[in-house]
Amino acid sequence: DQQVKQNSPSLSVQEGRISILNCDYTNSMFDYFLWYKKYPAEGPTFLISISSIKDKNEDGRFTVFLNKSAKHLSLHIVPSQPGDSAVYFCVKGGTSYGKLTFGQGTILTVHP
Amino acid sequence: NAGVTQTPKFQVLKTGQSMTLQCAQDMNHEYMSWYRQDPGMGLRLIHYSVGAGITDQGEVPNGYNVSRSTTEDFPLRLLSAAPSQTSVYFCASSYDALTDTQYFGPGTRLTVL
Numbered sequence: 001d002q003q004v005k006q007n008s009p010s011l012s013v014q015e016g017r018i019s020i021l022n023c024d025y026t027n028s029m030f031d032y033f034l035w036y037k038k039y040p041a042e043g044p045t046f047l048i049s050i051s052s053i054k055d056k057n058e059d060g061r062f063t064v065f066l067n068k069s070a071k072h073l074s075l076h077i078v079p080s081q082p083g084d085s086a087v088y089f090c091v092k093g094g095t096s097y098g099k100l101t102f103g104q105g106t107i108l109t110v111h112p
Numbered sequence: 113n114a115g116v117t118q119t120p121k122f123q124v125l126k127t128g129q130s131m132t133l134q135c136a137q138d139m140n141h142e143y144m145s146w147y148r149q150d151p152g153m154g155l156r157l158i159h160y161s162v163g164a165g166i167t168d169q170g171e172v173p174n175g176y177n178v179s180r181s182t183t184e185d186f187p188l189r190l191l192s193a194a195p196s197q198t199s200v201y202f203c204a205s206s207y208d209a210l211t212d213t214q215y216f217g218p219g220t221r222l223t224v225l
Contacts, residue, residue, distance in 0.1 A: 004154070032212055043202050043216030044155070089154055093212030097162060098143045099170065100212065102154025
């Protein structure tokens with residue numbers, strides 16, 4: 001039962017353009033969603049989050065959108081920079097005892 | 113402030129050997145956890161601890177033991193390593209069990225031959 005799915009293993013965009021990373025989820029009504037970013041040979045780091053009572057959350061170049069009827073989450077990065085090249089994980093939180101459920105991850109490559 | 117540290121960075125074991133992966137945090141966080149990451153998959157929770165002396169199983173606990181004698185340390189033990197335990201292991205901590213924003217260590221890459 002895969003509760004969080006990222007169907008695109010990779011995404012390639014040009015510097016300055018928009019990057020859109022997508023995520024679908026199941027079995028959630030009052031959950032809390034997060035995006036984590038991971039560089040090679042490092043641990044994941046928290047990027048941005050959204051609670052299920054909101055539709056959108058923005059932090060600088062990063063915006064997360066939540067479509068509860070479609071059970072779909074997306075992360076927009078505008079403008080994309082080469083330093084954004086990393087693996088992005090869609091994560092479901094909000095359950096008991098801090099358990100996080102990770103999607104498979106999407107490798108973003110931003111070309112100069 | 114070192115954050116979350118993990119040792120070793122790399123380890124190769126033979127089937128049946130035992131070892132302990134170390135994890136320490138200096139942020140006085142109550143909640144700590146262990147995840148493993150396999151190719152093409154997200155991180156999966158192995159064990160977690162909501163405070164010193166309290167541990168519980170996550171999604172994939174078989175073959176692993178944990179203990180939490182201090183707030184700072186949360187070692188993960190493999191009693192008899194198997195090739196299926198070849199993976200990258202991440203330790204994480206957060207202020208408490210209700211905080212989803214967790215801090216991850218750099219990981220330990222384990223290969224079991």
